[in-house]
Amino acid sequence: MPTFHEAQTSVIELAHFAASRGWLPATSGNLSVRVTDHPLQFAITRSGADKSRLRPEDVLLLDADMRVQGDGPYKPSAETTVHVALYQKFGCGSILHVHTVYNNLVSELYADQGFVEIRAHELVKALGHWEEDAVVRIPIVPNWADLPRLGSAVAEAARVDVPAVLVRAHGVYAWGDTPDDARRHLEAVEFLCEYVYKLDLVRLARGLGAV
Amino acid sequence: MPTFHEAQTSVIELAHFAASRGWLPATSGNLSVRVTDHPLQFAITRSGADKSRLRPEDVLLLDADMRVQGDGPYKPSAETTVHVALYQKFGCGSILHVHTVYNNLVSELYADQGFVEIRAHELVKALGHWEEDAVVRIPIVPNWADLPRLGSAVAEAARVDVPAVLVRAHGVYAWGDTPDDARRHLEAVEFLCEYVYKLDLVRLARGLGAV
């Protein structure tokens, strides 16, 4: 497991990666890397930071009760509840939460069904599905204003074989054993959300209905 | 409040940010940061400057009558009237005016209604609305050729709780207490305009009508 300093550096690299793609608009989103397991401690971006200009002091060390370890003027993001719930369920090593237009569109368009299904697409391999004819369902949960409830909803909906959950008209949580795994999962989900939206659009125009 | 030199540096940073996203095409747009309140003075990009290559001398110090303070060959933009009107109404610290395809599309599509409504979307928090079920209406005004009239129209339409106004087939004005606040508001509005357009498109294709 990484030291806090190593986790802090990883969070800054992840922020640079996601911000350069425009996935953290208007200081939204938060990114974390686990430091210890028992008791749980993790490094996470503070509330309100502009991730395109993230400094080391913008990355906090928190415990499972969202208490900041060490000094400093900054507060954790209220959405940290979701990170805690996912770390406790999966014991994963890194969690990324971003807002994009395409994950927002898919989360809204498939909200009633509770999931979006990806079928017969190569990139499900990047989500860990190498079997032929793999079908992947990414869960979609309501955007509960109560953040402990949102944390529970994401963790309950999360499946062990699909490392991402969409929150309706809000964004996505993606995770992995390492920061690189989390990043790969997130890139795959973003690609697939753009693909699903654009394929639905042309299929509807053709009169075939959405995928 | 910042010195003129500090405000000038902020304007250059804001120009770098907005130009890197392509939000200031064809030397359009203008960006300002307030220096003093009584009497009003603010730093603003000059008319016709390419913001991707902005130099300190491209940022002018103006007063409420749009007179340039100090020497130099450059004129203020005629749209400075809108900045003056907004500073006088809100006492805000920074105003950003940019042109994007998505804010243009939304301003055109919802012009007759006079506003575009954002409902049940997470990013309204970035506009200052943290209440559950928040509904935000961003005003849309006609693109008056008479610029004092445009300034009045924007200032009259502007609501204290929504830090942005769309001008039809022209662009957006967004503001905030600080340059960072104005930038966060602008990023949120741009995200929401792209989202509204793309959601409308697929909903129309589904036969459901626009949002």
Next chain:
Amino acid sequence: MPTFHEAQTSVIELAHFAASRGWLPATSGNLSVRVTDHPLQFAITRSGADKSRLRPEDVLLLDADMRVQGDGPYKPSAETTVHVALYQKFGCGSILHVHTVYNNLVSELYADQGFVEIRAHELVKALGHWEEDAVVRIPIVPNWADLPRLGSAVAEAARVDVPAVLVRAHGVYAWGDTPDDARRHLEAVEFLCEYVYKLDLVRLARGLGAV
């Protein structure tokens, strides 16, 4: 007027600008800056160069008969005929020819009509139209395989008050008195092509017909 060396530097800067936006795909496009008027000489990108990696030797000095002035292994682009025709008609200082998906789409969708009309849009100011209710028609010509014929067709269609011509399913020529003017005109045309396409799409989905 610039020296050849200055014009060469301007061409390299223009190539950097246009390539960074993806407007010169697959070594396509060509960019020129006039050096002398009588007789006409201009600096222009050579045939087949990758503009994202342009070197000084990739910029040739040509005369009105497309003869290379000076030594070097490289040939001019066959499309240089269009540059000659435009320089001779307008005496302008710089010409930019790029290929983008949106200018291609608009050139195809409005080909039968022979022009695309821009009405009630702020960015026509960047094309030199500051009058209220300005209407700008950008001509569209067939993509003649015979390049002297293409040069004549572009120059004939070109209007003194609209500094751009679209070539069907091919690209755009935009020009100006200086490299900065040409660049501003090109940025405005590209913005407007994307806007026209996306507005047409949603208006068609609404059942209103294209603009």
Next chain:
Amino acid sequence: MPTFHEAQTSVIELAHFAASRGWLPATSGNLSVRVTDHPLQFAITRSGADKSRLRPEDVLLLDADMRVQGDGPYKPSAETTVHVALYQKFGCGSILHVHTVYNNLVSELYADQGFVEIRAHELVKALGHWEEDAVVRIPIVPNWADLPRLGSAVAEAARVDVPAVLVRAHGVYAWGDTPDDARRHLEAVEFLCEYVYKLDLVRLARGLGAV
């Protein structure tokens, strides 16, 4: 022909180019440059590498049986079978395999027909077709899970006059005599896929049917 070291450098440059455009999401895709012909040896990206951060040791030297030449901890990608099949059929110098939303969309929308046809478009010149009224058909093959079968299918579908094959809901293979040729072909195919999708969409909205 290049040395392995030169080919390795070319692969890293190609990876930088394609990753900067977002064409290698989630560690997908692979890029190769031939070193020798008889027996065949080529430099290729290893399995699972993030191409935006490619290091020299991520580029392997392989033979026609996909055996790694030299030491090192890394495995070749299973998709290397397709590279071998194309090198053996065409004797080309470089092969690029990338995943993009637009090549995925076109591969899905035209899968039943087995090809997508490009007609009356300037950029077919970048694919080597300079004749007037050129028509180019880019083949589309099923995404066989069995990778030797995929290699055979791509090589069988590949035409000597069209340097690219689409794999359904997976990606594209493009090749050329040199790395620059392969890159030019790939850029042209990506441009054309985006164009075909967006033109189909508006034509369907107009009620005209796809191209």
